Amino acid sequence: MKNIYLVPLILSIFSLAVIAIALQLDTSPEMIVGDSMQARSFPIFLMILKLILIGVLIFQFYKNNPKPVALEKYHTWGSMFLFLIFYLLTVYTDMFIGIFVVIFLMSILWGERRIWVAFLTATITPGMVFLLFDYVLKIRFPRGILMNLYYG
Amino acid sequence: MFEQAISAMASVVVDPYLLGLIFATTILGVIIGVLPGLGATTGAALLLPFTLTMDPVHAIAVLATIYVSATFAGSITAILINTPGTSAAAATTFDGYPLAQKGEAGRALGIAVISSTVGGIFSVLILCFAAPLLARVAYEFRSPEYFALTVFGLSMLASISAGGAVKNLIGGIFGVWLSTIGAERVTGIERFMFGNYELYEGLHFVPIFIGLFAISELLVQSKTVDKIVKTVSMKAVKLPTLEDYKKIWKTILRSCGIGTFIGVLPAEGATVASMIGYSEARRWSKNKKEFGKGSIEGIAGAEAANNAATGGAMVPTMVLGIPGSGTTAIILVGLMVHGLRPGVYLFTEQVEKVYQIFGSMFVANVMFMLMGLYAAKLFARVSLVPTQILWPIVFALSVIGAYAFQGQLLDVWLALIFGVIGFFARRHGFSVAPIAVGLILGEMVETNLQHSLKMFDGAWWMILTQPLALMFLVFAFLGLCGPMIFSWITKQKD
Numbered sequence: 221m222k223n224i225y226l227v228p229l230i231l232s233i234f235s236l237a238v239i240a241i242a243l244q245l246d247t248s249p250e251m252i253v254g255d256s257m258q259a260r261s262f263p264i265f266l267m268i269l270k271l272i273l274i275g276v277l278i279f280q281f282y283k284n285n286p287k288p289v290a291l292e293k294y295h296t297w298g299s300m301f302l303f304l305i306f307y308l309l310t311v312y313t314d315m316f317i318g319i320f321v322v323i324f325l326m327s328i329l330w331g332e333r334r335i336w337v338a339f340l341t342a343t344i345t346p347g348m349v350f351l352l353f354d355y356v357l358k359i360r361f362p363r364g365i366l367m368n369l370y371y372g
Numbered sequence: 373m374f375e376q377a378i379s380a381m382a383s384v385v386v387d388p389y390l391l392g393l394i395f396a397t398t399i400l401g402v403i404i405g406v407l408p409g410l411g412a413t414t415g416a417a418l419l420l421p422f423t424l425t426m427d428p429v430h431a432i433a434v435l436a437t438i439y440v441s442a443t444f445a446g447s448i449t450a451i452l453i454n455t456p457g458t459s460a461a462a463a464t465t466f467d468g469y470p471l472a473q474k475g476e477a478g479r480a481l482g483i484a485v486i487s488s489t490v491g492g493i494f495s496v497l498i499l500c501f502a503a504p505l506l507a508r509v510a511y512e513f514r515s516p517e518y519f520a521l522t523v524f525g526l527s528m529l530a531s532i533s534a535g536g537a538v539k540n541l542i543g544g545i546f547g548v549w550l551s552t553i554g555a556e557r558v559t560g561i562e563r564f565m566f567g568n569y570e571l572y573e574g575l576h577f578v579p580i581f582i583g584l585f586a587i588s589e590l591l592v593q594s595k596t597v598d599k600i601v602k603t604v605s606m607k608a609v610k611l612p613t614l615e616d617y618k619k620i621w622k623t624i625l626r627s628c629g630i631g632t633f634i635g636v637l638p639a640e641g642a643t644v645a646s647m648i649g650y651s652e653a654r655r656w657s658k659n660k661k662e663f664g665k666g667s668i669e670g671i672a673g674a675e676a677a678n679n680a681a682t683g684g685a686m687v688p689t690m691v692l693g694i695p696g697s698g699t700t701a702i703i704l705v706g707l708m709v710h711g712l713r714p715g716v717y718l719f720t721e722q723v724e725k726v727y728q729i730f731g732s733m734f735v736a737n738v739m740f741m742l743m744g745l746y747a748a749k750l751f752a753r754v755s756l757v758p759t760q761i762l763w764p765i766v767f768a769l770s771v772i773g774a775y776a777f778q779g780q781l782l783d784v785w786l787a788l789i790f791g792v793i794g795f796f797a798r799r800h801g802f803s804v805a806p807i808a809v810g811l812i813l814g815e816m817v818e819t820n821l822q823h824s825l826k827m828f829d830g831a832w833w834m835i836l837t838q839p840l841a842l843m844f845l846v847f848a849f850l851g852l853c854g855p856m857i858f859s860w861i862t863k864q865k866d
Contacts, residue, residue, distance in 0.1 A: 227800045231542065238549065241564065248559040255830030256822045259561035263552045270545045277538050289799055295594040296795075304786045306771070310781065319771065323764040328598045330760035341761050343767045357425050359776045 221289040228278045235267040235274070242267070298329045314364025321347045377500065379414065380724040381731030384433075393430055394732055397437040398739040405445025406574040406751050407762060410589070411458035412442035412642075413698040416456030417585040418766070420578055420702055420709075421773035428710035429725050433732035435703045439732060440682045441740040443642050443749065444488040447675055448744075451480045452752050460642035460678040463650040467663060468798055474666055478610040483668050484675045485744035486612055487624050491676035492737035494628040495683025500730050502636070506691045507719035513864075515823035516835045519845035522817045525694040527848035528637060529806040537852075540806045543797065547810020548817060557815075558822055570782045576849065577705040579783035580790050580811060584804040585698065586770045587791020590763050592798060597759055611745070612668075620672040623653045631677035635684020641676040641697030641805075642685070649677025683733065690714050690726065694813065698805040701812055 245260040302322045309318035320342045327338035353359040361367050384390055397419075404415035415438045423431035446461030451468035464484060471480040513521070528543040530537035553564045554574030565571045612620070627649035634645040653673025654663045663670050686703070688694040693714035695701035707714050718726055720822070774787035794804045828834035835841050 238564075244389050245563060246561050248561060252559055253826075254826055256558065256825045259559050259563055261554035261719055262818050262821070263549055263563065266545050266549050266552075270542060270549075273538055273542050273545070277542065280538060290594055292799075295597050296538070296591055299591055299594045299791060303792070306743075307788070309786065310784070315771075315775070315781075315784075319768050323768055326764040326767065327760045328595065330763065332760040333757070337761070341764060345765050347767055352422075353772060357422070357776065360779060361775070362779075362781055 224281050224286055225278065228274050228281070231274050235270045238267045239264050292363060295330055299326060302326055302329070310362075310364070314366040315362055316346050316350065316366050344354070376723055377727045380727035381500075381734065384728055384731035384735055389725075390430060390433060390728075390732065393737065394433060394437050394735050395739060396737075397434045398441045398736055398743060400464060401438040401441030401736075402445040402743055402751050403449075404739060405442035405457045406448045406754050407457060407757065410762075410766070411446065411460075412439050413702065414589050414766075415442050416586045416699050416702040416706075417578075417581045418769050418773055420581070420706055421776040423706060424709065424777065428707075428712050429728045429732070431710050432703065432706055432712070432729050433736075435706045436686070436729060436733045437736040439640070439699045439703065440492050440679065441743075443632035443678055443682055444485070444492070444675075444740050444744060446678075447488065447671075448481065448748050449754050451484060451671075452477060453711030458642075460646050460681075461674075463646040463674035463678075464671055466650065466674070467667045470664065471666030471668070471671070476666070479612070479616075479668070480666075480671055481510075481744065481748050482610045483612050483616065483620065483671045485741055487620070487627070487672040487675040488679040488744070488821070489737055489741040490624050491628050491631055492678035492682060492740075493734065494676075495632045495680040496730060496734045496737065498632050499683040499686050500558050500727070503687050503691050503726070503730075504719055506687060507716050510691055511716045513689040513840070514838075515820045515827060516838045516841040517844070518816060519820035519835065520838075520841035520848070521692060522820065523815045524696065524844040524848040524851070525688075525813055526810065526817070527851040529809060530852055536801065537697075539802045542803070543802050543806035543854075545808040547807040547812075548814035550580070550807070550811045551814025552818065557819060568782070569709065570780060574815075575786070575811070576777065576783065577808075577811065578709070578777040579787040581705065581808055582703055582770050582774045583787035583790030584700075584794040584808055586766060587787055588798060590766055591791065591795035592772070593763055595757060607805070616668055620669055623656070623669045623672045624676045626652060626656065628675035628680045629675045631680025632684040634677070635681030635697070636687045641699070642681040645681035645684075646674040649680075650674040679737075686733070690718060690729075690820050691716075693816065695809055698808055701805070701808045704812060810843045 240262040242263045247258050248259070302325055305325070306318040306322045309321055323345055324338050324342035327341055328335075331336045350361070354361070360371075363371070375816065384394075390492040400419075401412070401415065404410045405412065416435050419438055423434050426434065442458060443460050446456050446458030447464045447468065450456040450461040450464040451472050454465050456462045456465055468484065470482045471477070526541075526544050528546070529540045551574065553571055555562055555565075555572050562572070569592060593852050630649050630652060631642070631645040634642065634648060650670055650673045653669045654660060657663065657667070657669050659667065659669070681697070685695070685697045685700045689700040690707070691714070693704065697702045703715060707718075712718055712722060712725065770787060770791075771784050774783045775781065778784055793806070797804055797807070824835050825832060836845065
C-alpha cells in the first residue's frame with residue numbers, strides 16, 4: 221500500500237472507533253429525549269459523513285496520485301520530544317523548570333550556538349511571564365518545587 | 373439608536389486607557405504581523421488569556437486591534453523580504469517584492485499602508501451599518517433557521533483557502549465531533565470523556581485554539597530554521613503621489629467591496645479576499661503586463677481587500693455567532709468568555725459595547741496607518757529576530773496562556789496534544805481553521821437540530837418548510853456542489 225493512503229486509513233479507523241464507542245453510550249428514556257435524538261446519534265451521523273468524505277478523498281488520491289509528504293528534519297521531531305520532557309518535568313518537578321529546560325534545549329536544537337543567549341532566553345522569558353501573570357493577572361500556578369518555595 | 377452609536381464610538385477617543393491599550397496592541401499586532409508564521413490568528417490565540425481579566429470592551433478591542441494591525445503588517449515583510457508575514461499578504465508579494473527590488477520599496481509600502489487603511493475603514497463603516505440590519509433579520513430566527521445557518525457556515529469551510537474542499541470538510545466534521553465531547557446538553561449522558569470529569573462541560577476553546585494555531589505553527593516553523601532571508605533596503609515609506617492615486621483609486625474601491633463581501637461570508641477570510649482582490653485588479657487593469665513585475669494596482673488590490681475583509685468577517689461573528697475566519701473564531705471565543713453573547717441580544721441589550729468595539733477597530737485602522745507610514749522600517753527589522761529565540765518564547769507563552777485560562781494543567785496537555793494534531797493535519801494538507809470553526813459551530817448545530825426536531829415532533833423534513841432555513845440549506849448545497857455542477861454544465865456546453 222502506498223504511503224499516501226495512510227492518512228485516509230488512520231482517519232477511517234478513527235471514525236470507526238468513534239462509532240464503536242458511541243454505540244456503547246447509554247440511552248435516555250423516551251420521556252426525556254421525546255422526538256429528538258439520542259446522545260449517540262449525532263456523533264455517529266458525523267462519523268458516517270466523515271467516512272463518506274474519506275471515500276471521496278481516497279478517490280481523489282487515486283485519480284491525482286499526490287506525492288508522499290517528505291519526512292521532517294530532527295528539529296521537528298526533537299521539538300515534539302521536548303514537549304514530552306516538558307510534561308515529565310511539570311508533573312514531577314515544576315512547570316517553570318519544565319519551561320526553562322524546554323526553552324533552553326529548543327533554542328540549542330533550532331541552531332542557537334551561543335549558550336548564554338539560550339540561557340538568558342530560558343531565564344528571562346518564564347521570569348517575565350511569571351511576573352505578568354502572578355502580579356498583574358493574579359493567576360496561581362500549579363504547585364511544584366519552585367512554586368512551593370514561592371507560595372510557602 | 374444612531375446618536376447612541378455615535379456617542380459610543382466617540383467615547384473610545386476620549387478614553388485614554390482604551391486609546392493607550394489600542395496603541396500598545398497596534399504595536400504588538402504590527403510586530404506579530406511582520407514575524408513570518410506569527411499571524412493575526414496565532415497572535416490572537418496567544419493574547420486571549422491575557423485579556424481574561426480585562427473589561428469586555430477592552431478585551432475585544434485588544435483582539436480586534438491585533439486582527440486589523442497584523443493583517444496589514446503582513447505586507448511589510450511581503451514587500452521587503454518576499455515572505456508574507458500573514459497568509460493574507462501572500463498576494464502582496466506578487467508585485468510588492470518586484471517593486472521593492474526596483475528600488476521602490478518605500479513607494480510599495482506607502483501604497484500598501486494607504487490601501488489597507490482605506491479598506492479597513494470602509495469595512496468598519498459597513499460593519500456599523502450592516503450588522504444592526506442583519507441583527508434585525510436574525511431576530512426572526514428560530515432553531516430551524518439557526519440550524520440551517522450553521523450548516524451553511526460549515527459548508528463554506530469547503531472553500532477556505534488552504535487545503536482542498538474535501539480535506540476542509542473532514543477537518544470541519546472533526547471539529548464538530550470535538551464539540552460533542554463532554555456531557556450531552558439535553559440528557560446529560562457523558563460522551564467520549566473516558567473518566568475525565570474536567571471534560572464534563574466539554575472541551576474549552578482557548579487551549580484547543582492555542583494548540584491548533586500557536587503550537588502547531590511552532591512545529592511547522594521548525595522546518596524553516598535553515599532558511600536564509602534576503603532583505604531589500606529601504607530609505608523611508610513614501611506616500612503615493614497624485615499620479616499613483618489616479619491609477620489606484622478605482623482598484624482600491626473595488627477591492628474594498630470585494631474584501632468586505634468575502635469577509636461577510638461565513639468561514640471565508642482575508643486570504644481569499646486578497647487573492648480575489650488581486651486577480652480582479654489585474655482583470656480590470658489597463659496595464660496587465662505590469663502585474664507580477666511591480667504593479668502598484670496589484671499591491672493596492674490585494675491590500676485593500678485583505679483589510680476590508682477584517683470588518684466584513686466581524687459581521688457574521690457578532691450578529692450570528694458564526695466566525696468569518698480563524699481570527700474571528702478566536703474573537704468569538706473572547707466575546708463568549710466575557711459574557712457578550714453574539715447575536716440579536718448583543719445588538720439590543722449591549723449596543724453601547726458593540727459600538728465601542730467598532731470604534732476601537734476604527735481607531736486601530738488609523739493607528740496602524742501612522743505606524744506603517746512612520747515606523748515600517750523599524751518594524752521590518754523585527755522580522756529578523758532569530759527563529760531559535762522567537763519560537764521557544766512562543767512555546768512559553770502558549771503553555772502559560774493555556775494554563776491561565778482555567779488554572780488547570782489538563783488545558784496545557786490539551787494545547788500540546790492539539791498542537792501535534794494540528795501539525796500532522798497541516799503536514800498532510802489539512803487546514804486547522806476548519807477544525808476551529810467546526811468546534812465553535814458544533815454545539816449550535818446539534819442543539820438547534822435537537823430543538824427543531826422537538827418543534828416538529830421528530831419530522832426533520834419540516835425544517836425544509838421554513839423559507840429562511842430552506843434558503844440557507846440551498847446556499848449550503850450550492851456552496852458544496854455548485855462548483856462541480858457549474859464545471860459539468862460548462863463541459864457539456866463545450
